[in-house]
Amino acid sequence: MNADGYTTYGLPQVTNTPADLHAAALDRSYDARYGAAHKRSLKTTRLACARDSIRKLRKLDASEMLHSRYSRCIPDELWCMVWQDLPLADRISITRVCHTWRNLALGSPHVWSLVDAVMNIHHPGCDCNKCTTRFAERYFALRHPAFAESNLHFVKRALELGKNSCITLHVSDTMEMSDTQAHMYLGQLLKPHSSRLKAVYLNMFDNWGVRVLFDDLLSFPALRTPTVSCANDSCSNGPRLLASGVLELPTLEELVLPTCISLRGCLPLCTSLRTLSCTVGDTSDIVGILGNCPALSQLNLELLYNLDDSTGRSVPPDRLLDARNTSRRIPDITIRGIRPTRNEADILQIFSAPEIETLCLWYTSSEGPSLHALQDVAAHCAGEIVACSCIKTDLCYIFNLTLGTLKSRQFVLRVDPDDTTSLWKAWKVLGPGACSHLIVDCKLWPTLLLDPDLHESNSMTNTSTFSVLLRHADDLQAFVAAQQGHPGLFPNLQGVLVRGPSAGLTVPAHALLAVIGSLMPKGGCLQILAFPRIAIEGEDPELSKIMEVLGVHANSHINV
Secondary structure (H helix, E strand, O other): OOOOEEOOOOOOOEEOOHHHHHHHHHOOHHHHHHOHHHHHHHHHHHHHHHHHHHHHHHHOOHHHHOOOOHHHOOOHHHHHHHHOOHHHOOHHHHHHHHHHHHHHHHOOHHHHOEEEEEEEOOOOOOOOOHHHOHHHHHHHHOOOOOOOEEOHHHHHHHHHHOOOOOEEEEEEEOOOOOOHHHHHHHHHHHHHHHHHEEEEEEEEOOOHHHHHHHHHHOEOOOOOEEEEEEOOOOOOOOOEEOOOOOOEOOOOOEEEOOOOEEOOOOOOOOOOOOEEEEEEOOHHHHHHHHHHOOOOOEEEEEEOOOOOHHHOOOOOHHHHHHHHHHHOOOOEEEEEEEOOOOOHHHHHHHHOOOOOOEEEEEEOOOOOOOHHHHHHHHHHHOOOOEEEEEEEOOOEEEEEEEEOOOOEEEEEEEOOOOOOHHHHHHHHHHOOOOOOEEEEEOOOHHHHHOOOOOOHHHOOOOOOEEEEEOOOOOHHHHHHHHHHOOOOOOOOOOEEEEEOOOOOEEEEHHHHHHHHHHHOOOOOOOOEEEOOOEEEEOOOHHHHHHHHHHOOOHHHEOOO
C-alpha cells in the first residue's frame, strides 16, 4: 500500500480516484486474469477510501458543509459513491455516508427552515365510505387517526432542530372534515416559534381549520407572506373568519385568501402590506381595508354575492373620501362580484379615479354595468389615444380600454346567450364613441353588428385601425357577411390587422382579401396592413400587390 493507491502483491495497482475505481469495477478482464483476488482488492480499496472521506467530513463544520457552496467541500469519492450504482459500493460505506449526512443535517438549523406539514387526517365523526368500514373500526378502537397520511408527529422535532432560523410553513389538509384537534395541536407546537414564521402557505379543504390555527397564534412578528388556498376547486363553503380577533402582523407584505375566508375584524394596521387578495362583505369592509393598508400596490377584492349594501353598515362620507384618496395611490385594482343594484355606486365612488393605472371591474349579474358606470370610467380616457378590445370567452365578455399612457380600464360581463342588451350597451359607450383603435373577436363581431341602434349615421368616424382576433379560419366567412351589410361603417379607416392565435394559423389568401374589402370604405386609402401569427395559403394577385406596396413582411406569406 502506498500514498497513491492500494495494491495487493501480484495484482494491478488501482488508484483511489473515482474514475479509476469505477473503471476497475467495470473491467471484466481483471476478473478473468486474477479472479476473486481482484474483487477483494477492489473492495479493500473502496473501504479505505470511504473511511478517508468520512474522516475528512467529520473535520468540516456542519454549517460550512451545507452552505450554498457545499459541493466544493465534499470529496470526490463521496460524490462517486452517491452517483454510482449501489451494488458497486459495500453496505458499510453506504451506511457511514448516510450517517454522516444525517449528522450534518441535524447540526445545521437552516436545513429545517422549511416545515412541510401534511395533515390528511379524518375527523373522528367523519361518515365517509372509508370511515364506516371495518378498517375504521379497527383503527379508531386503537385511538389511531384513520387513513393518516400525516407527518404531524415530526413537526415538533423539526421546529427544535431549526433553533432560531426563520420558518417557511406549508400545511396541507385535503380532508372534507378536518380534525380540529390536529390543527389545535399544530397551533400549540407553533406558538413558541411564532416569532420565527416568515411565510405560511395553507392548502385546506375545510376552512374551519384555518381559524383554529390562527386563533392559537394571533401574533406573527416576522410573518411576511401568508397565503391560504382552498383545496376544493368548486368551493361552496360559507365565508368564515380568518381569526376571532385582530392579528398582530407588523411586517406583513402579501396576503392572499380564498373566497371562503373573511378578513373582517382581523386585519390590523399594516403599513408594509403591498399585495392583498381577499373577500369583502360591504363598503365598510373596503373602507376599513384601505384605512389599514395605506401602502398597497395591488388590490384584488371579491364582493360577497348575498350581501346588499342598502342593509349594510353605513359609512360616513369623510371615510369614503379618505378611501378614495387611498385608492388613487394603488396602481393595480381588481373588483369582482359587482351588481348595479347593490354595490356599484359605492364601488365607483371609491375606485373610479383616473390616477389608477389598471382598474378591472367584474360584474356577476346578467344586466352588466349601468350606463353611468360605463360613462364614468370612459371619461378617464378623454383626450387620450385609446384602444378598445372586445373578446368573448365561454363565460364572459371582456372589454378592455388601453390608454396611450399604458393605463387600462377593463369591464368583465357575464355571458347571457338569451340577452345581449348589456353587451350592446357596453359596446356603444366603450367602442366606437371614443376609440381610435378597435380590437374585436372575430366570432363576436356579427353579434355586435346586430345592435338595432347601429345605423349608417352612427358610423365610427374616430376609428383609424381595426384588428380582428381570429381563432379559426372558417369564422371569417360569417365576419365578412355581417360586415358587408354595413358599408361605410369606418369612413376614416387606415389600417387592418388580422391576428392569429399564439400557436399560429393558416388562412387562405382570398379570405384575407375579403376581410380588407369589407372593412375599407370606398375611396379609402389603406396605410397599415399586417397579419401577425398568420400564414397565408395560396396566391391572390390583388392581395400580393397590396402587401408589396405597403411593405408587408414576406415571412408572413407562404405559397401552398
